[in-house]
Amino acid sequence: MRARRGELDAYEEIVRLHQTIAFRTAWVITRSAADAEEAAQDGFVKAHAALARFREGSPFRPWLLAIVANEARNRVRGSGRHVRLAQRVAEERRPDDAVPSPEAALLDSEQREELLAAIDRLPEPAREAIACRYLLDLSEEETAAALDCPPGTVKSRLSRGLDRLRLELGEAEA
Amino acid sequence: MSDLEQRLTQLRRELDWPETPDLATGVRTRLGDATKPAAAARRSARRGGVRHLLPPAGLRRSLALALVALLVLAGGVFAAVPGVRDAVLDFFGLQGATVERRAELPAAPEFRPLRLGSRTTLEQARGSLGFEPLVPRAAGRPAAVFVKDDVSGGELSLAYRAGPGLPEAASTKLGLLVGEFRGDLHPEYLGKIVSQATSTERMRINGARAVWIEGAPHLFFYRPPDSDFAETELRLAQNVLLLEHGNLLVRLEGAFSRERAVELAGSLR
16 A cells, blocks of 8 residues: 555545545534544544554555544544534535524425434434434444444444334324 | 335435535645654744844834824825724724724624635644634634635634524624734734724733723724725624734624623633
8 A cells, every 4th residue: 555655645545535424424423514624634644643553455444434433522522512413414504614604504304304303312322323324324334433333233223223213203293 | 225214315315414625635734744844844934934024023013003093193094995084083002903983983784794714624724824823712612713814824713603601793693703813913904993882991811901892883894914995894893802912913703791701812722
């Protein structure tokens, strides 16, 4: 791997390839674009420093996402913040990316809001598992790496999360 | 795949994710700097590079304020700013800002886009600004960070959403807006025009000179170097604390109280 030999051009290409999924993974955890950007960037820098420890032949993305997600969790722990996913989605939608404003666009689908709100009400482990697996489209292995837990735990969190969502949405429709 | 899982998959496609920033460039810069000490040295030299060409900071400030005062009294500086022609009732300044009181405020829109510059992160701002950014720890982490390079050393803006202890200000739609720039390099960059109904209090916070402006909304504008004053846009501002912090001029704007402003200023690190 050229990047492991210290070729910055090669590592820059790797960052470009993975920056969207890394940023979104951090965003799912921090619920803040600014924090997610910092977490993802710090994650990439730390991953570069740790490239020598990366096992050649093993998948790179789960390894990277584990580092980025850890950075993101550190920021959430530091801030003590908990903001709803649906609210954060609306707040982050700024057409000119100028400043946050109360006029930020609202989610335009009631059904989507209902589903997002139901995800928000899930306990954190299930919520993050659902977000990583379905909203980020991570594999179970990648979800496990990002959430720093065994794949079996991801399966059970997903199962509990889906059951809870069905219950919530069923009650809402009743 | 169950119906719920299909809906979740559909949600993924419909979600408006925040735009992914250009991480690659920032990472490359950080890694490049880490492996090239000379680059950091060059950046450091650039930051302080103009200082040896200028008089000492205190003298620069005195000279600039004296010049601005003379021009104000002569009606020269503001003659190009539409509507700003009334007699000056009072005038004083900090390192980086001037405040003048007038009988009447010129007309200005209630809300004007803030034009804070390019969105960035604190980490990246540290690499691009000619000073170490200060964050009011009492307000936590900013929701957004912006930099502008209209002046040497750059200008930093920190935006905080409204929340407990930070009520939304009509002038910014934010809970707190922090602005920072090198006041020693630009002694007259920021201008304030207050009316007779606006209260101004000169104070010291941890020994540093400060001005608290409260009450009736007042106007503020920038005097970018090498720019025509006629292009300067006036904007209404709410309560504002101006503070000299080392070689920086820090500006805190919001709908908060004087006590809260002092607390925020005292927590700048």
